[in-house]
Amino acid sequence: MEERKAKKMHELGIVFHIIKTIERIGEENRLNTVTEVTLELGEVSGVIPGELNDCWNWAVKKTGLMNEAKLLIEKIPALTFCESCKETYGTIRHGRICPYCGSEMTYLVQGNEINLKEIKAC
């Protein structure tokens, strides 16, 4: 329970940053109402989509610019590259040890992103 609560705190912090960024973009582009926000979320970004949505729906109510805005989440699969055998594999399934050669010399190629992709507004 405590862990869940702490987790949500993380998502809330992320949501505040998204809102701040959109408010800046809104000012720069003289937007009146933001109706939809699309986020690219890596599988190993440490953010739980459901929790993010809950926090979003709560936090946007307190803004003027996007109080009705929907949050769309596009998942980016996590991929890891092995430096030893040059193969790429799915991070969620296999973790940090290469399933092809057993090497630990691997690094994440993609999947930790939290990107603001686009905003629909008028």
Next chain:
Amino acid sequence: MEKVRIIEVKESIFADNDREAERIRSQLKQEKTFLLNLMSSPGSGKTTMLMRTIEELKYEFRTGVMEADIDSSVDAEKVAGAGVKTIQIHTGGMCHLDAGMTEQGLKELGTEDLDLVILENVGNLVCPAEFDTGAVRNAMILSVPEGHDKPLKYPLIFTVCDVLIINKIDVLPYFDFDLEKVREYAHMRNPDLKIFPVSAKTGEGMDAWINWLRQQVNDWIRTD
């Protein structure tokens, strides 16, 4: 009805924070103030480590401390006892500090007459690593009882840090903690990471860490 527009942003949500952090760093450079961001898990001995470090450096550098905590002032009171300027930053329940909160803290602390500011970040290895605070250097404390596989479980924080302090080496004989494994795992993520095994309790290894920090502060405040 107004026309609906689609604005392509294609930017990390941390981008604004990163820009703010850059701005804080150049401000600090102008003021000749060095900011160290200290991160760790809860219970790593961070406050003891901080107190020892302050004791060693407070006569050389005009020092200030910012304690970030979710909701308590226990640590700030303890640190204020060391006789340096200390403030508490409450994160209002948030699990990390961002550049904006750090800047507010720096303002409240007043940095014009300080050479060294140490920011004790929220005790957590995940979120603080994602947000650049504007610090000149990032340090992390890992304590022996936490285990040597932390670099594998929390790779990001080992990537963003300049220095890793391995604390509580006085209890090494009682734990299944492999110092060489930590070096190997951490350097796999960050080949430039400086590693200092210390015991803040007995003082063992503290000289090397203090010397490193002293050098960093001097380089920052004595050059343009």
